Amino acid sequence: MVVNSHNSIDLTASDIISMSDSFQESAILQFANTSGLFELLKEPVTAETISQSKGWLLRKTTLLLNVLTSLSVVVKSDDKYSNTPSTNRVLTKDGPGYVGALIEHQRLQWQLWSKIGEVISSEEPIEGQQELKLKKDPHANDAFNQAMLQLSKENIASIVALPEMEGEKYILDLAGGHGTYLSAIAKYNPHITGQVWDFATAREAAQHVFADYGVENQIEFREADISKASSYEGVKADIAMLNDCLHYFEQETVVQILSQVAGVLRKGGTLLITTIYMDRDCVTPAAAAGFSFYMMMNTAHGQLHPTPWLVDQMENIGFNVEVRNFGRVGTKGGKYVLIIGQRK
Template sequence: MASSPDPLEPVRGFMKSRILLTAAELDVFTALHDGPLSAEQLAEKTGTDLRALSRLLDCLVTFGHLAKEDGAYRLTEEGAVFSARHPESVLPMVLHMNHVWDNWHHLTRTVQEGTNAQRKAPTASGPESLKAFIGAMHVVGRNLAREIARSLDLSPYRSLLDIGGGSGTYTIAFLEENPSMRAVLFDLPDVIPMAQERLAQARLLDRVTLVAGDFYNDELPSGCDLALLSAIIHQNSREENRTLFQKIQRALQPEGGLLIRDHIMDSDRTWPAAGALFAINMLANTAGGDTYTFEEVAEDLKWAGFRHVQWIRKGARMDSLVLATS
């Protein structure tokens, strides 16, 4: 007879997570990028206590992120992507999760009071934290952006307005799949140089106009026939989204489209499961952010003057798509 699941297993899950976050914060994986090192060598390289680091490394072996042979540790394929030098590195997102960990620490009080008065924005520590956050968003979005771009027929549209477009992850994917399309990428002044660098690497800079601004305080660039809000609405309250939708309505050409990519919840707010969990993440990390049902999103879009609101892709990840017409 099969044994019953251990009810404490999910409770202990934070232990593994904390070990991986600490190893990433200490940059253990990057330190091993060029080849195996002993615990002594790693302790010297990372500036850590030998005994404590050894226990951390041995746990990483049991997780499958490191291998241990003749007293030396080396990266496995699973651990290699945590190195900053891996071409598909996930390290920026892991370091972002380290920040998220700090805000989740106050979750009990947040649920009691309704808001996290102790939260710190991921970009609050200056330019380096902003760069890390934008890098994290690229890590989590790069493969999905390509998948979504390939799944959509955007042939009716000629110009994309990517609002809060970060370093251009979705702009790049959409332009690569639609050779006749041009784009305007709108984001904060400190983000625009990151977008310029990534667009130049993708050899798409000549098809993109970069505009600096703050969509909470500024009007949006006008003249495009398709606007994109990719992973934006969850960080806002419904009131903030309504204001933003109105700005987009004013900026778009007549009959233009607004494409929203985000968690879109079913009416009882329990599907997708990842969206229910992400709602807690927004509770811990934002003033009024949330994940929204299709009915809520449609109501707010129609309030702002949009028509023909459609849930065109129902995704279990943050890959649902809503399309509306201005």
């Protein structure tokens, strides 16, 4: 592999083959996760013990455990296998950084990703995309909501600590899904009230989160489509949040949403947007380009929008805008940013 510039790499044949082979590692990890294998590997056990517990053939069970060891998610000592510390932390249900629901959400997309040609040729949602799948597949809907909840955990403390969250405020968590951001804010500040807006498929997950945080008397769930102007009629708020949701819409719709949100904010109000950072070239960082295509595959109108473009639109509408780094995403130079807009 030879790097020619910031976004041009001369790949070798070996690089291309490795890229094509990478699906195998994903399939192995996802199978181990959904089968509950990591729950059985919290303590060292033999392949025979796993084989008997799961009803798998011993020879093939051993091969699975060996390849998981080669992928550094399992360790082998003599004839026994166990999770690595990081696997116990993020791939067992009682681990503090559990992301198993996210892995399951990705596993459920295998059939969809065999339909790239169909997706790229259709203006309408196709079978397997979120607009259709989440409404009729309870397991997929639960995996999606739990995955989004898990992804939000790393950002919650930073959002709660913002000075804008002090005092008596009414907050809208738009396309807020599971409602964890607003729930955490409301728990921290008992003077906070507000609503989480999303589709009906998110209601149950959000209400569970409200109860877990003990904030049912401060916030409520509202079924609302943030892309519809009618949703905003008669609404006023001090803060509005658009966390990881603008990538569900095309640019024209994003501009409309930002304008509608600006209209409901009181003078001096705050708009908070969390998003994966993308340059204007829509190619860098590589993680951003990959996520943009991922959104195209999962939704009929999805794509990631360049962060400088979002800032431009907010300034045009009448916001004073600040962009803050918010953490890393993946291993390909990706990063989260928090965009803060103050209504003039």
